[in-house]
Amino acid sequence: MKLIKNVTVVSPDVYMPKASILVDGDIIIKVFAPGKETPFTSEVIDGEGLMAMPGFFDIHTHGTLGADVMHGEEEAIRKIAKGKISEGVTSFLPTTLTAPFEDLQKAMRAVADYAENRAYAKVPGVHIEGPYINENCAGAQNPAFIRLPNTQEIEALNNLYNISVVSLAVEKQGAMEFVHDMSKQGIMCSAAHTAATYHQLKSAKRNGLRHLTHYCNQMTPLHHREIGLVGAGIMESDLKLELICDKIHLSPEMIQLIFKVQDIDNLMLITDSMEASGLEDGRYDIGGLAVNVQEGVATLDSGNLAGSTLKFNVGLRNIYQLTGIPLEKLVKTTSYNQAKSLGMEGIGKIEAGYKADLVLLDNDFEVVQTYIDGELTYDAASIQEHQ
Ligand SMILES: [Zn+2]
Known part of the structure; x- marks a missing residue:
């Protein structure tokens, strides 16, 4: 003992x-x-x-220290898992990008191989981000591989390793049936890279969707005649919001606003970190797209943000300094809310x-x-x- x-x-x-x-x-x-x-x-x-x-649970991370989940190698997952423990993360969901099915298969196998010989952070499941997203809100997802929601594809991947979350645009053709199918199988659907209306989101919710992926980023903004998904995140009491609290993806004031209006039980810190996290500024790659990292801010040549270089513990420090909310409340956003929403016990x-x-x-x-x-x-x- x-x-x-x-x-x-x-x-x-x-x-x-x-x-x-x-x-x-x-x-x-x-x-x-x-x-x-x-x-x-x-x-x-x-x-x-x-x-x-409690050890942090990062449910949305693509990589760190030069490794990316889409490299499709056990060694890359190991490197991420090792990097993440230095941020206090004890569990994470390796997160994929919009890519061909074969590349997603490779990534799933890599996670399964790492899980078998795990030495560092735990990988209770995988987060599939894309490929079922809206071309107009692709952000740093490669538009060449965007397609329609496909239950069989996810089932095949889920056979290789446990899928915990699928992030998709709920306005895609067939999305409602897909969300319904996933929910029946215990896979959480999350609205992402989407131009959906508030009412489309409500329909997805009726089919079981409960998360909003990197809330406010690449989703329908708040408008006074159509409150969109940003409005839904404020309005609904049974949605859980992923937050990248690097003060770049969400401005300091937006972070303060979210913590003021939403119940803390519905907020989940994520990093959405990419391979340049923990490394120097320079040129990197995300899903086949060139990324420029300057003063820790990762962008495509188009200017779109391309994931973060945020460390999980820094996200927690940011929300503590910005909100002044007692730590025994804020700590819920670092692992408890995530685990509860995904039905994972003991975390x-x-x-x-x-x-x-x-x-x-x-x-x-x-x-x-x-x-x-x-x-x-x-x-x-x-x-x-x-x-
Ligand atoms: Zn994204």
Whole structure:
């Protein structure tokens, strides 16, 4: 057994300084309030001055450190999984791009291979973004491979590895039947790269859609005669919104507005990070399109944003600084809401019975240590020593 003591436990609706977390194997056994007697354990970690949070769950990431899910290699997924633990991410959904079926197959196999020999962050499923999107809202998705929603295609991919989310434009021909089919199979549909009207979104919701992909980006804006999908994200109480809180994809004021009007239970931080994340400015590639990264902002030659270089812990720091909402509320947006919406149990709380997937952060939200299934998998101090 392992005891992480003297930490400030930050978990949904819990803020407990000087607490201790008892871990047995991959499970949290008990959280001890300050002053309570803790049992003797073979291993004690003193987390003095640190916050302990449930490991982050990034449900939308294409890559980091030069690796992209669409490279279709186990090594690329491993590299992303390794990079992500330095951001405090203990689970992520490798996210694909608009691409030919064969390339999606390769990506699915790569994720399955990594999952079999997992060494770093967990991959509970895959997020399929595109290819069923609107040509006029493609953003950095390659328009050459856009097609109509196809249930058989997703079923074939789902046989290679578990698909958790499909992001699509709900105005596409056949989209409603597709959303209905996916929902029946327990796959979450999310509206993305879409020019749908509010009423089309309502229909998709009736068929089971519950997420809006990178809310506000590449979706119908708010207009006073047609509130669009941005309006839907404010209006509806049963939609969950993915948010890229890098202050670029959403301006600081928009982040403040969203946190003011929407219930915090409906907000989910994502990175939507691409391969240039964690690397220098320069020329990169996304799904066969050239990307220019300048001061951390990734754009196509057209000027469209092309994913982010955001680190998950920085997104959390941004919303904390912008909203001032107590951390025991904000922490819900980092894993608990995502896991709950996708029906994944044991993720998102520091509580007896939950998985010992934990991140220890300093007061500036820098990641100090990351634990997966109770094992130390990232340690900033030991990495510095080796440099
Ligand atoms: Zn996108």
